[in-house]
Amino acid sequence: MDKRLHLKNIADDGFTIIGNVFSEYEVKTILNQISKADTGNTTFRKTDDLFAIRQFLKEVPEVKTLILNKALKGLIETLFSDDYFLVKSIYFDKPEKSNWFVAYHQDLTISVDKLANLPGYGPWTVKQNQFAVQPPLEILEQNFTIRIHLDDTDQTNGALRVVPGSHSKGIYRPETIDWSKEHEATCDVPKGGIMIMRPLLLHASSRSTGNNRRRVVHVEFSKFNLPNTLDWAEKIITFESCVSPSSAQVT
Numbered sequence: 001m002d003k004r005l006h007l008k009n010i011a012d013d014g015f016t017i018i019g020n021v022f023s024e025y026e027v028k029t030i031l032n033q034i035s036k037a038d039t040g041n042t043t044f045r046k047t048d049d050l051f052a053i054r055q056f057l058k059e060v061p062e063v064k065t066l067i068l069n070k071a072l073k074g075l076i077e078t079l080f081s082d083d084y085f086l087v088k089s090i091y092f093d094k095p096e097k098s099n100w101f102v103a104y105h106q107d108l109t110i111s112v113d114k115l116a117n118l119p120g121y122g123p124w125t126v127k128q129n130q131f132a133v134q135p136p137l138e139i140l141e142q143n144f145t146i147r148i149h150l151d152d153t154d155q156t157n158g159a160l161r162v163v164p165g166s167h168s169k170g171i172y173r174p175e176t177i178d179w180s181k182e183h184e185a186t187c188d189v190p191k192g193g194i195m196i197m198r199p200l201l202l203h204a205s206s207r208s209t210g211n212n213r214r215r216v217v218h219v220e221f222s223k224f225n226l227p228n229t230l231d232w233a234e235k236i237i238t239f240e241s242c243v244s245p246s247s248a249q250v251t
Contacts, residue, residue, distance in 0.1 A: 006079055006196075010144075013185075014167030014201035019193035021071050027150050027192055031215070033062045034091060042128045050100045051093040054130065055234050056217065057086070067148065067217060068238060072194070076221065079196070080144065082239035087111070087143075087232040088220040094158050098208045104163070104174040107145070107199035108134045110222075111233040118227060130233065137170060139224050145197050148217040149189040156210030160187045160195065160203045167198040174202065 001018065009016035022030075034053070039046060043054040057064045068086070076084055088111050094100060109132040115124060120136045153159045163182050166172050189195050197203070199220070208214065226232065 001075070001078075003078055010079065010196060010198070013162075013164040015162060015164075015187065015195060015197040017187060017189055017193060017195050018075065019190045021075065021194045022069065022148060022192040024192065026066055026069065030063050030066050030217070031150060033060055033066075036062075043130075050098065051091075051095075053091040056089040056091040057219075057236060058089075058234060060091075064236070067219065068236075072146070072148075073238060075194075075196075076146075076238065080221070081223070082241045083223040084144075084221040085223070085238045086219055086234070086236040087222045088218075088234050089236075090218040092214070092216045092218060094205075094208060094214040094216075096157075096208060096211045096213055098158070098214075100205075101158075101207045102205040104161075104177065104202050104204040106140075106166075106172060106202055107220075108140065108171070110135050110139065110143075110220075112226065113231045113233050114229075116228065116230045118230065121230075135226075139222065140199050141167075142224070143199050143220060143222045145199055145218060145220045147189070147195040147197070148219070149191060149193050149195070150215040150217065151213050152189075152191045153214050153216070154188045155186050155206065157208045157212045157214040158205045159189065159214075160197075160205055161185070162187060162197070162204075163202040166202040167200040170200070172200070172202055177202070 006016045037060050041059060043059055045052040053059050112131050112133055115131055121133050123134060125132045162185050163177065164185050187195055
């Protein structure tokens with residue numbers, strides 16, 4: 001792996017793509033465990049166009065060690081640091097010919113365990129007893145997301161489209177994108193590969209036009225301890241150093 005190239009991509013463009021992080025066997029085993037999951041809980045969403053599992057590693061704990069494998073943890077430690085811990089996980093299954101699409105947006109909220117009246121945190125949303133809030137910009141700037149691809153993904157089955165460099169411009173409303181100055185990139189990712197991205201990167205996903213599924217595990221990481229009694233809704237320690245007081249505190 002070319003560490004300097006990936007660090008430059010993340011810094012300049014807000015994303016990078018790395019292949020061959022998960023073996024064929026690991027991908028197959030993850031999908032097998034998902035097929036056994038009880039889909040009756042409110043964290044599961046199933047329609048003709050999308051199957052999603054929120055709080056994925058809580059709902060399907062059998063895959064946790066497979067997702068946080070040695071290769072992935074090594075990449076996190078190399079490209080970021082071992083101060084980071086997992087704070088959110090979602091599984092997305094976009095079927096063939098799916099009409100589901102997502103317009104350009106930034107990921108501006110974090111998932112937390114309760115409502116709290118805190119300066120710098122808001123607005124809040126509550127869906128199915130799950131709480132989300134927009135935190136201080138510092139958290140969003142330092143957090144990162146890893147998208148683990150369980151299928152070959154390209155423009156025909158909903159690969160992400162992004163605006164490179166948009167992560168460095170703070171809150172960037174999609175309706176204000178100046179396409180005379182910006183450009184779009186499509187993020188093709190091979191099966192077993194990952195895409196690392198900053199949450200402030202403007203991104204979108206198109207309808208599927210081919211006959212291939214797009215299954216992705218979306219995991220978010222942070223190094224910030226939240227203030228007062230507020231905590232992450234889905235905090236999973238990734239490295240032993242995460243349990244020490246060294247993680248950053250935002251107040």
